[in-house]
Structure formats: C-alpha cells, structure tokens
Amino acid sequence: MRIAGCERRDGVKPMRRSVSFAVRSLLLFGFWLLLLQPESWSIAVIGVDWAVGGVASLGAALLSLRLLPTSSQAPRPWPLLRFGLRFLTQSLIAGVDVARRALDPRLPLDPGLLCQPTGLPRGTARALFGAAASQVPGTLAVAVDDDDGLLFHCLDRGRDVAAGLATDEALFLRIARANGGTARVARS
Numbered sequence: 001m002r003i004a005g006c007e008r009r010d011g012v013k014p015m016r017r018s019v020s021f022a023v024r025s026l027l028l029f030g031f032w033l034l035l036l037q038p039e040s041w042s043i044a045v046i047g048v049d050w051a052v053g054g055v056a057s058l059g060a061a062l063l064s065l066r067l068l069p070t071s072s073q074a075p076r077p078w079p080l081l082r083f084g085l086r087f088l089t090q091s092l093i094a095g096v097d098v099a100r101r102a103l104d105p106r107l108p109l110d111p112g113l114l115c116q117p118t119g120l121p122r123g124t125a126r127a128l129f130g131a132a133a134s135q136v137p138g139t140l141a142v143a144v145d146d147d148d149g150l151l152f153h154c155l156d157r158g159r160d161v162a163a164g165l166a167t168d169e170a171l172f173l174r175i176a177r178a179n180g181g182t183a184r185v186a187r188s
Contacts, residue, residue: 020070021061028057028064079174086171087132090164094137098155112157113142116165117149119173126150129172133165 032053101108120126130141130150139161143151154161 017065017070021065024061024064025057028060029053032057079171079177083168083171083175086168087136090136090168094139098137101155109155110157111153111155114152114154114157114161114165115148115150116152116162116169118169120169125176129169132172133168139165 036049036053118126118129120129127144130144133139133150133152134141138155138159140153141150142153150165152161152165
C-alpha cells in the first residue's frame with residue numbers, strides 16, 4: 001500500500017533524507033570540533049563555541065542537501081573500503097620508496113610526465129580522482145581537464161605508474177557506480 005506524501009518527486013523517502021541530514025550535521029559538527037583550539041575548551045568558552053558550531057553545521061548540512069541531494073539508492077560501503085585499503089597500502093609503499101630515493105646518495109630519480117587515459121567524465125569526477133591519486137607519494141596530477149586524460153608528474157618513469165593508476169581508476173569508478181554516480185565507462 002502506498003501512502004500519499006511519503007515520497008517526493010525525486011523518489012527519496014523522507015526518512016532517508018532525515019538520516020542524511022543527521023549524518024551530515026554530525027560530520028560537519030565533528031569537523032568544527034577539530035578546528036577548535038585546545039585553549040578554547042574551557043568551561044566559559046565551550047558553550048559559545050559549541051553553539052556557533054552547532055548552528056553552522058546545521059546550516060551547512062541544509063545547504064549541502066540542497067546542493068548535493070540525497071540519492072534514492074542506498075550507499076554501498078564495500079567499493080569505498082576497497083579503494084581506501086588500496087589507497088593506504090599504496091601510500092605506505094610509495095612513501096617508503098620516496099624516502100629511500102631521497103636518502104640514497106645517488107638520488108635514483110627519473111622524473112617525467114605521464115598522460116593517463118581515463119574513462120572519467122570531465123569535471124568533478126576527474127578532479128576528485130586526480131586529487132586522490134596525488135595523495136600517493138611520487139605522483140601528482142598536474143592537469144585534470146585534458147581531453148586525452150589526466151596528466152601526472154611522476155618521480156620514476158621506470159615504475160609502472162600507469163598500471164597502478166588504471167587500477168585506482170577502476171576502483172574509483174566502482175565507488176561512483178555503487179553510490180549513484182554517473183561516470184561514463186568508455187575510454188576517451
């Protein structure tokens with residue numbers, strides 16, 4: 001039985017929208033708490049800081065719901081977890097490699113640019129992937145809006161950076177598809 005008024009035109013149930021609002025508010029308020037200075041945790045100041053943070057996080061959550069509406073599809077965390085685990089592993093391996101190269105007296109570097117073809121559409125998805133890939137030591141996205149793909153600066157062209165980036169992009173596309181994204185799959 002369908003009850004009138006329980007779904008909006010966009011297909012998102014009010015309960016999902018409320019949960020999304022609560023989660024976003026709590027995350028933003030947590031971020032606010034991270035920004036507070038330790039000396040502001042005194043009893044006299046804490047009430048004002050928390051009140052301002054509460055109002056700001058509620059307002060930001062409302063705005064975020066307007067700018068990035070709740071999806072009608074339930075989020076699936078497994079693709080995000082797989083990407084996160086690979087990201088942490090790659091960051092650790094690349095960090096050790098960069099430190100080894102920096103401490104080696106011969107300085108074994110072979111820097112260069114790599115144009116990585118991508119199936120990500122221009123805009124936010126491509127910029128987010130470039131930013132995520134740039135967090136791994138040894139690679140840096142230098143151009144994210146090229147028609148051919150993403151342009152990366154690499155510390156060592158001898159390493160197979162392209163294969164690693166292709167794997168990362170495939171995991172990133174899974175996250176986008178699993179959580180309601182509309183990334184196009186065909187290669188440019």
